[in-house]
Amino acid sequence: MENKNKSLIDYLLILGDNSLILGHRLSELCGHGPSLETDIALTNISLDLFGQVRSYFQYAAELTGGEATEDTIAMKRVDREYRHTWLVEQANKDFAYVIGRQFLFDAFHLPLLEQLVNSKDEMIAAVAAKSIKESRYHLRFSSSWMERLGDGTQESHQRMQTAINDLYPFTYEFFEETATEKIMHEAGIGANLKTIETTYRQTIKDVFAKANLEIPSAPPRKTDGKKGIHSEQLGFILAELQYMQRAYPNMTW
Amino acid sequence: MQKNERKKKEPQKQANLFTNYTIITNQYNMKGNPIWEVFIRSKNGLEHRHVGSLHAEDAKMAMENARDVYTRRQEGVSIWVVESKHITASNPSENGEMFDPAKDKAYRHPTFYDLPDELEHI
16 A cells, blocks of 8 residues: 555656646746747746646645645755656747747647546546646647747747757657556556657647658657656756745745 | 917827827737737626737737736636727727717617616616
């Protein structure tokens, strides 16, 4: 029983941390978006993601017991304990990177949630059911921007292709099943990453074709974010994300 | 004499207002995006009402921006967007002939009927 809970908590972190770190990256743009309208759109997405994280972490805290709360899970882990993929921690180099990162995540996130809706774990199924509409809109938003930039001016096309060339090799990590994900999938709680990958590559193909973008042929980046091994980017993210709780432990407002 | 001068200035002021107005409705932002007017139906059965405007490159983007800017607090169940240049506005300097003649025609209001007491909200 305890072992099962351990895997489940672990799985919740894998699910939640992608949204947490991507939500944080988007929050960095609050007040800095390229236009008022895009600024608020990205902030909305960020808040949607944080909302999902809260549900996952409240559940994880409940399973963990003791002093754990959604906040301690979000704010008080060390870098090796974060379980997100490398894609979502990539920096906001320019708007094309923001959109590329968002699209490459949304195209994975939606089919993931579509499976989790049928999870044998009622909580996960409920969170997925709530998140799925948000995610559907995120994908609609990011793919329409992919098309607009990819099929836009020469410069926007060039920037979009550059961003995609950089980001695409990180997408393979989504589908490298960790031990936890295998256990959860076999238990009927977690998703089947193989079938998601088929959907994913098809979405990429369709949107890239419309956006006049080429699918990069670069080999996959060998990354182990889901096992807690991250790029140097995470240090900077955590320095900002955790600053208040590190400087003023247990502060509230 | 001074009074007359002031009277002469007034129409000019109105003309300026009008000029500003036409500029606004055809304005583009720094990135060359046209302005769109946004109409929201707050719930089924009610009419769409004008809620504001925004910049967008195309209709799809205008729709997404309208959703993100104007319905994030559950303000609506339906959105219309229309590019501002498609709206023909009345000219404020013609307000006199447009609207003043209705002022003294109280008989156009349906207030001369005897209504039964049971009728409410009329």
